Amino acid sequence: GENVEQHPSTLSVQEGDSAVIKCTYSDSASNYFPWYKQELGKRPQLIIDIRSNVGEKKDQRIAVTLNKTAKHFSLHITETQPEDSAVYFCAATDPFSGGYNKLIFGAGTRLAVHP
């Protein structure tokens, strides 16, 4: 079945720097890749997603890139702010889950943005 690996597990940056989190997936048939942000004590919330027919998507300071050949996708956060501090999870659809869009999650990256 699908397997998703996420790196790094922790990331510490200075405010204003960029942060990049990378995920690799194993099944080339996966077609949907969301990123969730979970602030301390709160629920995971979708921040950006990308489908397999698109190579890059951007929303203000966040962007996601997808390399289908290499089977990896990355989250890019520019001009980081302290409120970006959270745990970020990547995910990929399990291609064997049919229309149910079952997600396989990475282990998470704890991002700390220092003022």
Added chain:
Amino acid sequence: DVKVTQSSRYLVKRTGEKVFLECVQDMDHENMFWYRQDPGLGLRLIYFSYDVKMKEKGDIPEGYSVSREKKERFSLILESASTNQTSMYLCASRLAGTGGGTDTQYFGPGTRLTVL
């Protein structure tokens, strides 16, 4: 705005007890999911339901069962709680279908369960 609620934020139970965790969503979503979240392991799918009375095993179903008698409510049951089931449990829901904004899973606030 989608709202997913869970019956308890914190729960403490004893080994061997039967435990019920409940999740309710108010957006008429067909699909509902139960995950457990453990440090370093991300979110792992326990069970999901694609419609009322329908259920499918996820990746770690052992020791758990589920019930979906009404569309808005999805219950996770620990038949005989064990200490290794101490974890954060997250419920999620989504609209059935593919594309057109149906991909998003909306999560509840989580229930932190401790089994002593």
